[in-house]
Amino acid sequence: MITDYSQILQKLEQLKPVKYANTRNFINGDVSKLSPYISRGVISTLDVFKYVIAKGYPFYKIEKFIQELAWRDYWQQIWINKGTLINSDLKNKQLGVKNYLIPKAIIDGKTSIKAIDVSIEDFYKNGYIHNHLRMYIASLCCNVAKSHWKLPAQWMYYYLLDGDWGSNALSWQWVCGSNSHKLYYANQNNINKYCHTTQKNTFLDIEYNQFNDLNIPKELIELEDIILTTPLPKMTKEIIIDINKPTLIYNFYNLDPKWKINIDANRILLIEPSVFENYPISKKSMEFMIDLSKNINSIQLYVGEFKELKKITKESNIYFKEHPLNKEYFGYEESRDWMFPSKENYNSFFKYWKICKKNLMSI
Ligand SMILES: Cc1cc2nc3c(=O)[nH]c(=O)nc-3n(C[C@H](O)[C@H](O)[C@H](O)COP(=O)(O)OP(=O)(O)OC[C@H]3O[C@@H](n4cnc5c(N)ncnc54)[C@H](O)[C@@H]3O)c2cc1C
Numbered sequence: 006m007i008t009d010y011s012q013i014l015q016k017l018e019q020l021k022p023v024k025y026a027n028t029r030n031f032i033n034g035d036v037s038k039l040s041p042y043i044s045r046g047v048i049s050t051l052d053v054f055k056y057v058i059a060k061g062y063p064f065y066k067i068e069k070f071i072q073e074l075a076w077r078d079y080w081q082q083i084w085i086n087k088g089t090l091i092n093s094d095l096k097n098k099q100l101g102v103k104n105y106l107i108p109k110a111i112i113d114g115k116t117s118i119k120a121i122d123v124s125i126e127d128f129y130k131n132g133y134i135h136n137h138l139r140m141y142i143a144s145l146c147c148n149v150a151k152s153h154w155k156l157p158a159q160w161m162y163y164y165l166l167d168g169d170w171g172s173n174a175l176s177w178q179w180v181c182g183s184n185s186h187k188l189y190y191a192n193q194n195n196i197n198k199y200c201h202t203t204q205k206n207t208f209l210d211i212e213y214n215q216f217n218d219l220n221i222p223k224e225l226i227e228l229e230d231i232i233l234t235t236p237l238p239k240m241t242k243e244i245i246i247d248i249n250k251p252t253l254i255y256n257f258y259n260l261d262p263k264w265k266i267n268i269d270a271n272r273i274l275l276i277e278p279s280v281f282e283n284y285p286i287s288k289k290s291m292e293f294m295i296d297l298s299k300n301i302n303s304i305q306l307y308v309g310e311f312k313e314l315k316k317i318t319k320e321s322n323i324y325f326k327e328h329p330l331n332k333e334y335f336g337y338e339e340s341r342d343w344m345f346p347s348k349e350n351y352n353s354f355f356k357y358w359k360i361c362k363k364n365l366m367s368i
Pocket of ligand 1: 043076
């Protein structure tokens, strides 16, 4: 995965926002693969929106692409509004739960559904899964194997380079019905169509009305409990703070190289053990974050809690970007970039999108 800022910006050149609408659900469709950079705060949904609009595409031709960007902003707004409530069943209790573990076949990529197994194998190598495969995997775990969504979601978040707990937890809950009104199912026909496979006679080779009576298939019966821990990096040298300069805090969700680029400041990549204990990430995800941070001039790594860092920075003014995981920070909080900055609590995406779209079309 590339981490150099100028190469990341070049990825914008490769976008195919018009073809996106008809191809995005296919495993080889014209998806952007920008999520690792959007999730890490290197670029914003607003940057991407402005870029495609500046290219002169008429709004109606790229509406689907913009709508998907809006999903990300929407899940973030819910995270801000609901806080840690998103860590448990948000709107409804997940029904039919038989365990709070994860099917071993998912972890091993041996579900017997070829397209899913290949995607899990790739996932461990690349840290990315296509959206449709994420939905298939979540549906298998929650709606077929009857696992509660939380542990499988944490497993996925752990390995995703685009790990974003808002999009992750809320999408899992959307699939299993705890944040939506119905469960999401995909049968083998659907998987074959979108993944270009021809598999037959699997436990998913059924009609949709048969899902209600589907027993947990033997392939998904064995379960695992997993303990996910974050390999924290070692600090090789003490950080140096000039207290006459402001201190800018970067973290897992803010690695924006453009942020206050023209000011002379202490720039700190803050890795708080408490955050990564609650929301663990893999070694690859940690390395990806650190590599991305190298786009930020003279950034220094600090592994420790904000309150400890605060003692070192002394009188230096602290600046940070708003995020639900930054509740313990204090100093000057700045807004993130949004396509549609609204603090209202929308109860459904489509209500949000209606207003968001009107707003965007007037830009
Ligand atoms: C179970 C499950 C877990 C998920 N976990 C994450 C996660 O941890 N982090 C994450 O960034 N996304 C997550 N998503 C949303 C979505 O799958 C990814 O954002 C998308 O696949 C990223 O690929 P892309 O950049 O090629 O997206 P594209 O299809 O090219 O879309 C462009 C951008 O729009 C946004 N976007 C697109 N689809 C969605 C969506 N359904 N929800 C929210 N934003 C979207 C992303 O920022 C994405 O980069 C999850 C979805 C599901 C179903």
